[in-house]
Amino acid sequence: MSFHWNDKEPIYLQLKDMVRNMILAGELTEGESLPSVRQVAMDYKLNPLTVSKSWQLLVDEGLVEKRRGLGMFVQTGAxxxxxxxxxxxxxxxxxxxxxxxxxxxxxxxxxxxxxxxxxxxxx
Missing domain, CATH: 1.10.287 (Helix Hairpins)
Structure with a gap:
């Protein structure tokens, strides 16, 4: 996976939007788990805090849910x-x-x- 970040918007917002677009496009389906913070940080060479911030915004929007000990999952109806x-x-x-x-x-x-x-x- 490769992605080119732009300088006009913070990376955590770009990452959040990328996941939103993946949900809209059906690349991430309801009930499917998101990659771990560590995995995304390694794949995109990002600070794990940046990824965590993006994931938290998705939770705040009601698109993703945290399952303790299991990770993050796309919400039903997202x-x-x-x-x-x-x-x-x-x-x-x-x-x-x-x-x-x-x-x-x-x-x-x-x-x-x-x-x-x-x-x-x-x-």
């Missing part, structure tokens, strides 16, 4: 919870910016649909 939250962010924050850009560029619905169809054919 993917649905994340999906709902991400949809709200998209509709409230991202989509209005996209609409504004569409208006500024004077794009019409037909042009946008054709663009989507073209992108779909590329994949």
């Amino acid at each position: 993917k649905a919870q994340l999906k709902t939250a991400e949809q709200a962010v998209f509709l409230d924050e991202v989509w209005p910016n996209i609409l504004q850009k569409v208006e500024h560029l004077n794009l019409n619905t037909q042009e946008l649909i054709q663009s989507l169809e073209h992108l779909g054919r590329k994949q």
